[in-house]
Structures are given as C-alpha cells and as structure tokens.
Amino acid sequence: MTMKTFKLRIYPNATQQIQFERNFGMCRFVWNELLNMQTKRHENGGKYINEFGMNYLLKPLKQEYPWLKEADATSLQGVSHNLHLAFQKLFKKHAGYPKFKSKRFARPAYRSNAVNSNIVLVDDAHIRLPKVGVIRFRTGQLPDGRIKTATVVRSSMGKYYVLVASDVEIASWPKTDALVGIDMGIANLAITSDCKKYVTKRFDKILAKKKRYWEKRLARRRRQAEKEIAWDKHLKAVAPRQLSDFKNYMKAKVMVAKFSEKVANQRRDYLQKISTELVSRYDVIKLEDLKTKGLLRNHNLARAIANQAWRELRQMLAYKAAWYGKQVITVSTYKTSQRCSVCGYDDGKHELSVREWTCPQCHTHHDRDINAAKNILAA
Ligand SMILES: [Zn+2]
Incomplete structure (x- = not known):
C-alpha cells in the first residue's frame, strides 16, 4: 500500500x-x-x-x-x-x-x-x-x-x-533488467549513461516577455493607487480606499501570479514526463549525490534553476520508483567528469566549456556528460 x-x-x-x-x-x-x-x-x-x-x-x-x-x-x-x-x-x-x-x-x-x-x-x-x-x-x-x-x-x-x-495498491511495472547512470547538468538537465539527453527547458524565459509586460503594469498601477490612497487620507476621507479597491491593480496582480503558476506547471509537467519515462525504462537508476557536485550554493540564475529542477526530478524519481517497484540509488562519487569511464585514467580538471575530450591512455573519445553518467553507473 x-x-x-x-x-x-x-x-x-x-x-x-x-x-x-x-x-x-x-x-x-x-x-x-x-x-x-x-x-x-x-x-x-x-x-x-x-x-x-x-x-x-x-x-x-x-x-x-x-x-x-x-x-x-x-x-x-x-x-x-x-x-x-x-x-x-x-x-x-x-x-x-x-x-x-x-x-x-x-x-x-x-x-x-x-x-x-x-x-x-x-x-x-x-x-x-x-x-x-x-x-x-x-x-x-x-x-x-x-x-x-x-x-x-x-x-x-x-x-x-x-x-x-x-x-x-500499485502494481509493479514490468522489470526491464536495465541499469542506468544519470548525470545532471546545466544545459542538459539529465544525461543517461546510454547517451540520451534531456535538455533543460527554461519555461521562465519562454513566458518572460508577457510576464514582464504585466509586472510593469502592476508596478505602475500600484504607484498610482498609492498616490490616490495618500490623497484620500490627506482629505481625511471617511473610508480611505485600500489597494484591493483598485480593480486594474488587482487584475495586474492576478496576471503576474498567473504567469508564475504557468511556469511552475509547465516545469512540473516536463519533469513528470522525464521521471515516468526513466522509471519505466530502467529497474535501477543511479544518481550522483548532489553535494559532491559542489554547486548547491551559488548565485547564478541558470544554475539555481537547474538546481531546483534536479531536486524536483530526484524527488519524483524516488517516489515513482517506490510506487512501481524500481530502485533509485544515490552514489557518492567524485571526478566523474574528468575520469575516463573506459580505462579509469584521470585526465585532470576539465573546464565547463570542454564538452568533449579524448582519453590520452585508451584514446576513447568522450562526450563529457555521457562519460560522467557512465562513471556514475559504474560507481
Ligand atoms: Zn581511457
């Protein structure tokens, strides 16, 4: 149950x-x-x-x-x-x-x-x-x-x-006997060890223009309303108006809230789709412990958003795996993006801009993120 x-x-x-x-x-x-x-x-x-x-x-x-x-x-x-x-x-x-x-x-x-x-x-x-x-x-x-x-x-x-x-009562999903390692990144939200990439979608950006349009109106209408309220008070009106009495201001407020809700809904739908697909496809899903990523605290917006998405995706994977009789394992590993997943050679730190590299020892050509996902799977 x-x-x-x-x-x-x-x-x-x-x-x-x-x-x-x-x-x-x-x-x-x-x-x-x-x-x-x-x-x-x-x-x-x-x-x-x-x-x-x-x-x-x-x-x-x-x-x-x-x-x-x-x-x-x-x-x-x-x-x-x-x-x-x-x-x-x-x-x-x-x-x-x-x-x-x-x-x-x-x-x-x-x-x-x-x-x-x-x-x-x-x-x-x-x-x-x-x-x-x-x-x-x-x-x-x-x-x-x-x-x-x-x-x-x-x-x-x-x-x-x-x-x-x-x-x-949840029936288990059919077993697939498949294992996967997943690396979580910025441009790609999730990269699997069998080379599938789920891109990061910035739903906030897609709706940003329309949201800004209403945010500007909201700010302007608020200023106007506050002026009128101050004027009411100045005239010692019996019942000075409140912000909620200004219809246009309230409408702008609802519109701004609407866009925030839309962004949240679209992101959740997207993550639901990814997590369901992963849990149905694999019996064991290995993820990297986020602490070892060393990205948890930062002020970069793209990273902050990726962080939030990772956290939500992990939660979804965990409870769906529990529902459907699958397994999610968190592995503490390090140097996932600099170690060769074929021979184990440590190539030293790669800058974030290095997306591909060739192992000097075994000459395997690596996609940075897929190699990391393979290392997570092997951990
Ligand atoms: Zn190698």
Whole structure:
C-alpha cells in the first residue's frame, strides 16, 4: 500500500465557494487561537499541550465561538495536527517558532480527514466533501484506493482544487533488467549513461516577455493607487480606499501570479514526463549525490534553476520508483567528469566549456556528460 495524491480541479457553486472561504478563515482563526494559547502558557511557565490536548480544546473554543461549528470538524483537528508538527519541528529540529497566519499571506487551504465515508467519489466527475456536499470536478487521473484525506486549496489565480490522498495498491511495472547512470547538468538537465539527453527547458524565459509586460503594469498601477490612497487620507476621507479597491491593480496582480503558476506547471509537467519515462525504462537508476557536485550554493540564475529542477526530478524519481517497484540509488562519487569511464585514467580538471575530450591512455573519445553518467553507473 502506498499513499498517492490526486489533484482535482473543482467547480464549487457560489454557496460552496463561500463555505470554502469561511472554512479557510476558521482554520486560520483556530490556528491563531491555539498558537496564542500555547505561547501564553509557555510565558506563564506551563507545559506544551500536545495534539490530543489541543483537539480537546476545540470543544470549549466552539462553545465560545459557535460559528466555528460551520467548519468541517475534522479540518479543525487538522489544524491542531499541523500546529503540533510545527512545534515538533521547533523542539527537535530547532526550526523557527510557529507564526501567526494573516489573511493576506496565509495559504488558503484546509484538510478534511476521512471518517464514516464523509469523503466520497460519487462518480467520475463528482466528489462529496464534508459540509459542502457534492461538487463537480475535472482531473487527469481519477482517484482510486481508500481515501484518507482531502485538502481544499485556492490557487493564487482563484481556482479551487482538492488534493485527494489515498492508500492505493500499485502494481509493479514490468522489470526491464536495465541499469542506468544519470548525470545532471546545466544545459542538459539529465544525461543517461546510454547517451540520451534531456535538455533543460527554461519555461521562465519562454513566458518572460508577457510576464514582464504585466509586472510593469502592476508596478505602475500600484504607484498610482498609492498616490490616490495618500490623497484620500490627506482629505481625511471617511473610508480611505485600500489597494484591493483598485480593480486594474488587482487584475495586474492576478496576471503576474498567473504567469508564475504557468511556469511552475509547465516545469512540473516536463519533469513528470522525464521521471515516468526513466522509471519505466530502467529497474535501477543511479544518481550522483548532489553535494559532491559542489554547486548547491551559488548565485547564478541558470544554475539555481537547474538546481531546483534536479531536486524536483530526484524527488519524483524516488517516489515513482517506490510506487512501481524500481530502485533509485544515490552514489557518492567524485571526478566523474574528468575520469575516463573506459580505462579509469584521470585526465585532470576539465573546464565547463570542454564538452568533449579524448582519453590520452585508451584514446576513447568522450562526450563529457555521457562519460560522467557512465562513471556514475559504474560507481
Ligand atoms: Zn581511457
């Protein structure tokens, strides 16, 4: 059994949208209340209250604020769960103190837990969620298995999604008996030891012009709006306008967000395609430990983007391999691009500009990246 998450685009009606928005707000409210309570307790020398204890506190909280009963009850328990995780991170990993959630910056989301079939797939286009009822959805992959949780989110573009996590039985993919070493690079995102190259696609560049167009407008409209707000205040207006009152400004803001989301979606689709192809083609995939690449910290944009893509690709490879009964191995190796993969001769450091070289010992002509991938496979 493996946990798998399915993303469904949902189309709530006006009432359901209001219910979602209220549930987002109520979860934020409960988070802030519980956090405040923990903080005050700590200041007064009290002990930390764990998840179970916080769940117990939800009852008096609902008595004090009866409107909280409108929320899906399991989503409020989800809040104590998340807050507990945040505190565990603070205690065990010395992460920062949990932060209060503001309406402006908090991600609009809440998670419902499956209990007593409160989350049901009605048919292949409708899902029933606690409190809000049946909602139409569209998806590329229909959820299967036993549903555990459903997380409702609103994207920056104002679209609603539900992420359904379920326990699924995944059949292994057929074994191919094939092994591969993969080198990750800048111009080519991935190079396999059997000579296949997956180029790095700069989706940000493809959309950059249109995005810049809206970014400029956003900046200009913001300046204009701020001027008008200052003027309102100067005139001591009863209700000075806020940035959100400026329609054109808000539109530009949505457009900028839209492009960022597009870039992220296109990159993810591309990486999904590559990782699925690799996992289906090979039984064992060997990757280089990124630390040995010595590229993790740098300020070069192309490298930063490659870095991000490598990390995402590795994650995808790891979980897909786990799903489909394949194996991903990380190898610590060094000098992968300067050692001859045929005879092992160390040719010394090659500058990044050297794309091909010939081994002086065995005279094999190498493509730099493919040779590196072969060394990773052999490691
Ligand atoms: Zn050689």
